[in-house]
Amino acid sequence: MIPERPLVIPLAFLAAGSLAEYLLAIPFSRLIPVVLLVLLVFALPFRKQVLFSCLLALFWMSWEMAALAPRLDIRNVRTGISGYEGKQLLVEGIVVRRPAILPEGERLVLQVERVFAGSAESLSSGSLLLTIAKGHGSWLTGDRIRCPVKVRVPQLLGLPGEFDYGRYLTLRGIEATGWIPDAESVVLMRGAARASWQRSIDSLAMRSQEFIRQCLPDSAQRGVVLALATGNQQEVPPDVAAAYTRAGVTHILSVSGFHVGVVTAVWVIMLRWLMLRWEWLALQLDLRRAALLSTLPVMLLYLVFTGGAPATARSVFMVAAVVLAAWSEREIDLLDALLLAAFVLLLQDPAVLFNLSFQLSFLSLWGLLVLTPLLTKPVEHLLKQEWQRMTVLFFAASLAAVLATMAPVLASFHQVSFTGIAANLVVVPLLGYGATVLATMAVPLSFFMPSFAALVLMFTGWLVQLSNTFVQWIARVPVLHSFSAGSTDVVITIALLAVLGFVHGRRTRMYAGSLLLVALVLVHLWPGPALDGKLRMTFLSVGQGDATLIQLPDGRTMLVDGGGYLRDTGRDFGERYLVPALHGLSVKQIDIMVLSHPHPDHLGGLPAVAEQFKVGEYWQAKGSAQGADYQRLINALAHQKTTTRILQQGDRLQVGEGVLVSVLSSPQGEQSLKTDNDDSLVLQLQQAGFSALMMGDAGFPVEEMLLSQGIGPATVLKVGHHGSKTATGESFLRRIKPNVAVVSVGAGNSFGLPADETLDKIRHQGAVLYRTDQQGTIQLLSDGHTYTVGPLVTENGLVRAIRRFALTASNQLR
Numbered sequence: 001m002i003p004e005r006p007l008v009i010p011l012a013f014l015a016a017g018s019l020a021e022y023l024l025a026i027p028f029s030r031l032i033p034v035v036l037l038v039l040l041v042f043a044l045p046f047r048k049q050v051l052f053s054c055l056l057a058l059f060w061m062s063w064e065m066a067a068l069a070p071r072l073d074i075r076n077v078r079t080g081i082s083g084y085e086g087k088q089l090l091v092e093g094i095v096v097r098r099p100a101i102l103p104e105g106e107r108l109v110l111q112v113e114r115v116f117a118g119s120a121e122s123l124s125s126g127s128l129l130l131t132i133a134k135g136h137g138s139w140l141t142g143d144r145i146r147c148p149v150k151v152r153v154p155q156l157l158g159l160p161g162e163f164d165y166g167r168y169l170t171l172r173g174i175e176a177t178g179w180i181p182d183a184e185s186v187v188l189m190r191g192a193a194r195a196s197w198q199r200s201i202d203s204l205a206m207r208s209q210e211f212i213r214q215c216l217p218d219s220a221q222r223g224v225v226l227a228l229a230t231g232n233q234q235e236v237p238p239d240v241a242a243a244y245t246r247a248g249v250t251h252i253l254s255v256s257g258f259h260v261g262v263v264t265a266v267w268v269i270m271l272r273w274l275m276l277r278w279e280w281l282a283l284q285l286d287l288r289r290a291a292l293l294s295t296l297p298v299m300l301l302y303l304v305f306t307g308g309a310p311a312t313a314r315s316v317f318m319v320a321a322v323v324l325a326a327w328s329e330r331e332i333d334l335l336d337a338l339l340l341a342a343f344v345l346l347l348q349d350p351a352v353l354f355n356l357s358f359q360l361s362f363l364s365l366w367g368l369l370v371l372t373p374l375l376t377k378p379v380e381h382l383l384k385q386e387w388q389r390m391t392v393l394f395f396a397a398s399l400a401a402v403l404a405t406m407a408p409v410l411a412s413f414h415q416v417s418f419t420g421i422a423a424n425l426v427v428v429p430l431l432g433y434g435a436t437v438l439a440t441m442a443v444p445l446s447f448f449m450p451s452f453a454a455l456v457l458m459f460t461g462w463l464v465q466l467s468n469t470f471v472q473w474i475a476r477v478p479v480l481h482s483f484s485a486g487s488t489d490v491v492i493t494i495a496l497l498a499v500l501g502f503v504h505g506r507r508t509r510m511y512a513g514s515l516l517l518v519a520l521v522l523v524h525l526w527p528g529p530a531l532d533g534k535l536r537m538t539f540l541s542v543g544q545g546d547a548t549l550i551q552l553p554d555g556r557t558m559l560v561d562g563g564g565y566l567r568d569t570g571r572d573f574g575e576r577y578l579v580p581a582l583h584g585l586s587v588k589q590i591d592i593m594v595l596s597h598p599h600p601d602h603l604g605g606l607p608a609v610a611e612q613f614k615v616g617e618y619w620q621a622k623g624s625a626q627g628a629d630y631q632r633l634i635n636a637l638a639h640q641k642t643t644t645r646i647l648q649q650g651d652r653l654q655v656g657e658g659v660l661v662s663v664l665s666s667p668q669g670e671q672s673l674k675t676d677n678d679d680s681l682v683l684q685l686q687q688a689g690f691s692a693l694m695m696g697d698a699g700f701p702v703e704e705m706l707l708s709q710g711i712g713p714a715t716v717l718k719v720g721h722h723g724s725k726t727a728t729g730e731s732f733l734r735r736i737k738p739n740v741a742v743v744s745v746g747a748g749n750s751f752g753l754p755a756d757e758t759l760d761k762i763r764h765q766g767a768v769l770y771r772t773d774q775q776g777t778i779q780l781l782s783d784g785h786t787y788t789v790g791p792l793v794t795e796n797g798l799v800r801a802i803r804r805f806a807l808t809a810s811n812q813l814r
Contacts, residue, residue, distance in 0.1 A: 264295050590616070
């Protein structure tokens, strides 16, 4: 295997090095790969293949660790611009990447040069990701700009399964983020302060994007055409992007190998046709070889023009390898070309391994190459006509790509669609062979023949409209969701593809592949931990919001509120945070969903949960509420025919053996759900001698009412209104005498919560205080008599132990 595919071992250990450094985040000296390289040279005369192979593997692994370590080194934290976290500054710097145009604003990366804090000016460094909420500017790569910004370093909320946005930015070389309300506050200090050839290409790309916007007024058509022609997916409307995802054809919106191949093929055909018209040139040159060679600069230009995404870079490297092989009249194995492309990309940037676009692009093509022949072989003897073979090949290729990427897609998006196997039959011809070619042709034409280019874009828009209509229709087909895949599934998938692609012995391949498939099935069929009869309350750290997952002793689940953004951000809180957290806690379905009141920081995450999980019952107070999120929640529950229960004060509900939920307070006498904090549902959960009081956002008036009704002691208090000074009075605390108090609050929130006076009252009462802003997600276990409580540990214990050992060793060697 190694002699036939010499890149397998280096690529595997490059990936292992990146993964090891990502997980451990330890200081790693660049001297180590240098020492290993010297040892490799000294090992050459001994002709010990095993020794040489081991040293070579260690060299590539150490090379990647040394390259990635400076970005993840914790000693670099709070240096440069990140040291100004939470401060309002005036910053000046150079735009280092092409600005991304958003529907309402713009996003760009700034290499900071100077910082102005009040009257003080100081030099600074580091990259800052700026988001302009409203308006657009004419800035390009290399421009120096100055703008007011509040610096923020992204932090983890402390949820299981949470996407580490801060580390994602760190891998891209970005230290902090900043938010600017309006583009008018950004001042251009000097255009082209740092000249580069990329600036010229970016200028052409921005002009092309503006031309497309002018020609296509429909936002759905315009967004898709911009994605196909220029690689800008930011302007695809969210509902259209969601439909393409549910239909399983979202790959067509990302410039990748398919687009590169189509553009390259069209270029070769057109160029050969033109060259054949010139008789003298046809006699002097080998037109086929000349046309092939001309694709190299075209592909490089296309790569830079469309933004240089990892999937596009992988495709360009692969196609370039194939073109050079064809030009030199040599054969090349496509799997070798794929390995070469991945090797070059990892060598150039070790962080690309953690780019989802690169992962899906690499795995899908790997699956196409090794699974498609296996899927077509059983029926190929039945295929007599060419159209039959092409149809079966098309379906097999689509199925191969879905199977190869299923594990990472489920791990990232928690849903996968098989409708893409059929949808590709319609979408690929319309967008791939039609709209992509026309839109790409319209870009250069827009500079010389704008009227004709506008006509071409009009036809492109029609094709996109047909595709969008079809996709919106087929997206109604149910997708596979509420199914969790993890790192084990991804590892087994990669191992299976490796066996099928690199092991040549038929019997060995069959046995190894069968064992891996059995292992994959057993991972999901293996019974989970046996029920231990304990009640689990998990107070999810959802920032400035509220969400509590209750796992009953009989295994059923109850979700009270779903967190959410206080202001409209254009993002889905549930999809981004709550759904991954539930999957991280191995939740398969929600038996009871409760909405305490329809504030966005309690409601916002529930619609996504209702769309992706089976919900048995839904509880709320009497009436209905306004707003898109509430309506989306109700529609999702109606779609799966969830039973709705209207709660009223005094209701007592048995939710499991020995577990009782009492409604202590609810809105009265209204036809619509009230939005005042004191109209929250107040629930008490009881299990034998244990009780938990969940106050929602209720304040002093509700507490006084509960006191007048004779409320008794509670073991746990879910503190009302995030620890506000308008809740949790002294008399109330003296009556309920909580042993534990939990405050759900966002770190560094603008409301100054929790209030110091509230915390002082809780401590004075003697309750043990837990805060989600400081300790992350809090989990409590109770058997009805005793309980344990503490922060939920989300990091793998083995990884934590290895990191501690490695850090100790590196400190001793330093």
